[in-house]
Amino acid sequence: MIMCGKSRILQRYLMLGLLLLPLFAWSHSKLVSTEPEDGAVLSAPPETVTLHFSKPIEPRFHQAELQQGTAWVALASEAGPRALVIKMQDAGTMHEYRIRWSVMARDGHRQQGMLRFSIQ
Numbered sequence: 001m002i003m004c005g006k007s008r009i010l011q012r013y014l015m016l017g018l019l020l021l022p023l024f025a026w027s028h029s030k031l032v033s034t035e036p037e038d039g040a041v042l043s044a045p046p047e048t049v050t051l052h053f054s055k056p057i058e059p060r061f062h063q064a065e066l067q068q069g070t071a072w073v074a075l076a077s078e079a080g081p082r083a084l085v086i087k088m089q090d091a092g093t094m095h096e097y098r099i100r101w102s103v104m105a106r107d108g109h110r111q112q113g114m115l116r117f118s119i120q
């Protein structure tokens, strides 16, 4: 089959992309699950909130904050190999909880997100 130069170059880039894709997918950490789940409606405030990641996270660079009105208040957190455990002792009892978090994966990439749940 005859191909013009342009489409051959395009094909080469495409193949390179396909070859590199698994490498990136392998090295990046991602959030796998949370306890409680995002959007959960609970009967009582949880003692801890746990985030599970697909890859190890740095034990020293993590942060968790709870929204209280217009302010964000720091919550104590502890990093396990692939999990961040956020301690809710100082959170008090609220109707709606909004927690923002950030961690650093071992590959140096920062990751952040928000988790919400409410008490009924």
Ligand SMILES: [Cu+2]
Binding pocket: 027, 028, 029, 105, 107, 109
């Ligand atoms: Cu990464």
